[in-house]
Amino acid sequence: MGPALTVTAAQLDPLLAVVLGPTASGKTALSLALAERFAGEIVNCDSGAMYREFDIGTAKPTTAERDQVPHHLFDCVSPADHITAGEYARRARSMLEEVKTRGHLPILVGGTGLYLRALLEGLFPGPQRSEELRQRLRERATSRGPKYLHRILFRLDRAAAEKIHANDFPKLIRAIEVCLASRQRMTDLWQQRGRDPLQGFRILRLGLDPDRQALYERINRRAQQMFEEGLIEETKTLLEKYGNAASPLASLGYKQAAQFIRGELTLEQALQAAQQAHRNYAKRQMTWFRREPEVQWLRGFGDDNRIQTEAVGRIETSLSGAFRG
RNA sequence: GCACAGGUGGGUGAGUGGUUAAAGCCAACAGACUGUAAAUCUGUCCCUCCUAGCGAGGUACGAAGGUUCGAAUCCUUCCCUGUGCA
Numbered sequence: 001m002g003p004a005l006t007v008t009a010a011q012l013d014p015l016l017a018v019v020l021g022p023t024a025s026g027k028t029a030l031s032l033a034l035a036e037r038f039a040g041e042i043v044n045c046d047s048g049a050m051y052r053e054f055d056i057g058t059a060k061p062t063t064a065e066r067d068q069v070p071h072h073l074f075d076c077v078s079p080a081d082h083i084t085a086g087e088y089a090r091r092a093r094s095m096l097e098e099v100k101t102r103g104h105l106p107i108l109v110g111g112t113g114l115y116l117r118a119l120l121e122g123l124f125p126g127p128q129r130s131e132e133l134r135q136r137l138r139e140r141a142t143s144r145g146p147k148y149l150h151r152i153l154f155r156l157d158r159a160a161a162e163k164i165h166a167n168d169f170p171k172l173i174r175a176i177e178v179c180l181a182s183r184q185r186m187t188d189l190w191q192q193r194g195r196d197p198l199q200g201f202r203i204l205r206l207g208l209d210p211d212r213q214a215l216y217e218r219i220n221r222r223a224q225q226m227f228e229e230g231l232i233e234e235t236k237t238l239l240e241k242y243g244n245a246a247s248p249l250a251s252l253g254y255k256q257a258a259q260f261i262r263g264e265l266t267l268e269q270a271l272q273a274a275q276q277a278h279r280n281y282a283k284r285q286m287t288w289f290r291r292e293p294e295v296q297w298l299r300g301f302g303d304d305n306r307i308q309t310e311a312v313g314r315i316e317t318s319l320s321g322a323f324r325g
Numbered sequence: 326g327c328a329c330a331g332g333u334g335g336g337u338g339a340g341u342g343g344u345u346a347a348a349g350c351c352a353a354c355a356g357a358c359u360g361u362a363a364a365u366c367u368g369u370c371c372c373u374c375c376u377a378g379c380g381a382g383g384u385a386c387g388a389a390g391g392u393u394c395g396a397a398u399c400c401u402u403c404c405c406u407g408u409g410c411a
Binding site for chain 2: 087
């Protein structure tokens with residue numbers, strides 16, 4: 001018995017399984033299968049699914065599915081509010097601790113790359129968003145020309161300005177906000193404080209990577225189903241209750257449904273635009289996840305038995321991995 | 326059959342004699358992204374070659390001819406498409 005073999009399971013951090021992949025790749029199905037097999041609890045990592053009343057267009061797990069195993073961080077934000085990556089990370093971390101206390105396997109599931117990174121790697125401890133400041137910046141940007149924000153940031157934090165494209169307003173605004181609110185350069189904040197990665201878990205990332213053509217076809221079908229199941233009606237209700245301000249109304253599917261409601265698109269056009277938007281989103285997600293470290297890629301859909309078996313195998317290996325070195 | 330309108334790169338659609346391999350938009354592909362992220366933004370995008378460049382050559386605006394130093398752009402014929410009249 002060498003020293004390496006004296007490590008016992010009890011001394012190891014518990015496992016955290018992460019199921020990632022593009023939209024419509026079958027993350028929900030896979031996570032359910034895994035949760036049932038390993039006494040798991042599912043923790044959402046999908047920004048849209050956190051909002052209440054956004055149901056059809058976010059492809060949340062059904063109530064039947066949610067009865068099978070515990071689900072967390074779904075329907076926990078009012079459509080009138082908006083969640084942010086930082087807030088998400090705080091809530092998710094405390095949820096992971098709870099699951100750990102119960103001795104269950106936490107299964108993090110979702111497609112929001114930034115939220116996943118915020119949770120796993122942590123954000124730098126910058127200031128929270130300031131609505132008033134943002135409003136002022138946006139107004140000045142419109143009156144003083146499209147290069148205005150970039151010039152401001154260049155003066156405040158040259159290194160940050162060089163990394164953010166002059167056309168990327170949301171990122172410019174956040175960087176300016178950080179500099180002004182903290183009275184420091186964002187670049188310095190990053191360097192001083194760094195990120196605060198998640199501690200206390202061994203992380204196993206399982207990535208779904210289905211054939212792209214097949215994925216696109218599945219996305220088309222699912223978007224059509226969303227329309228058939230009442231996405232338009234859901235959007236109408238949300239518009240009446242919350243107006244255009246509800247942040248997820250600007251997102252996939254809802255945006256196109258709203259355009260139909262306002263008479264800007266025909267139903268057919270809205271559907272096609274929604275399908276297109278979902279396909280484009282899937283592509284962006286794949287770009288993001290490709291960069292994610294240590295992903296064990298599964299080449300297929302999450303509802304495929306073969307893929308589920310493979311995923312189960314990977315988790316079993318991880319659970320007993322300590323004894324093999 | 327006659328009269329108009331029109332046929333442009335994967336799609337749409339500008340361009341009416343030369344800085345046009347051909348605007349813009351979309352798709353596609355690649356990429357960035359540390360607090361609205363289902364958001365936002367960037368690059369490539371006819372083919373071949375290389376010393377990889379506002380580089381060289383080839384092919385291209387329905388087809389074939391013609392005018393011209395030069396044509397997607399003008400002329401002729403032909404083939405398609407739409408609309409109207411017969």
